[in-house]
Amino acid sequence: MKRIAVFPGSFDPITKGHESVILRSLGLFDTIIVAVGRNSEKKYMFPLEKRIQWLKDVFTDYPQIIIDSYEGLTTEFCKKNQAGFILRGLRTSADFEFERSISQMNKKMLPGVETVFLMALPEYNALSSSIIRDIYRNHGDITTFVPEKIILSFAQQI
Ligand code: ADP
Numbered sequence: 776m777k778r779i780a781v782f783p784g785s786f787d788p789i790t791k792g793h794e795s796v797i798l799r800s801l802g803l804f805d806t807i808i809v810a811v812g813r814n815s816e817k818k819y820m821f822p823l824e825k826r827i828q829w830l831k832d833v834f835t836d837y838p839q840i841i842i843d844s845y846e847g848l849t850t851e852f853c854k855k856n857q858a859g860f861i862l863r864g865l866r867t868s869a870d871f872e873f874e875r876s877i878s879q880m881n882k883k884m885l886p887g888v889e890t891v892f893l894m895a896l897p898e899y900n901a902l903s904s905s906i907i908r909d910i911y912r913n914h915g916d917i918t919t920f921v922p923e924k925i926i927l928s929f930a931q932q933i
Contacts (some may be wrong), residue, residue: 780804780860780891783849786826787819788929792865792899792905794833794922796864799893808856809834811844820908831910833922850885859888866895869881 782797786809797807809830811822827842833896834840849861861881863874878890895902902920910917911929919927 776859777805777857778803778860779806779808779856779858780862781810781849781853781856781858782862783810783845783852784902785817786811786830787821787827787904788826788907788921789829789833789925790899790902790920791902791922792864792866792895792902794918795896795899796862796893797834797840798837800862800891803891804839804860804862806839806841807862808841808843808858808904810849810852811842812849813844813846819914820911829925829928830923832928833924835924848884850881850888853885853888861888861890863890863892864895865892866900883913 780800780803784793786793797809800807811823811826811830819826823844823848827844834842842857853861861878863878865871865874874890874892881888907917907920910920917929921929
């Protein structure tokens, strides 16, 4: 059986923290599907196409990593892709509380899927997409917080 993991998120935008969790999990799974959730209730800063393109650019050298997007339940997306794992990152106790309920609900809905958590590296513990959005909105320099491969794309936007 192939070990397929789904890493769901908004990636608005992808940060070095996301990149690090995904790359660190390469040894655990045969395939990692980085899945951008499309939630019509949620307001995003960057368009879906842009967020997907950034992910593709960042992981272009990794055939194990697939970029996709989905609407609706993560568990349904897992079923459709025969994924046995959901991958998430943990930074703080707030992350833990939030992730625990989601993973427990997902487990009830789809018992065959296990959520696997990787602790954030200390240097990325304070890093979040929302902080990057704040800095960007206020014309600050975000280049140290996003993956190297997409820095140029941001520079062109500023
Ligand atoms: P969501 O909209 O689901 O919160 P995010 O794109 O913000 O999506 O995050 C997706 C996952 O990445 C979550 O599990 C989150 O905890 C994790 N994550 C976000 N930032 C970091 C970071 N700096 N280090 C490790 N994991 C992170």
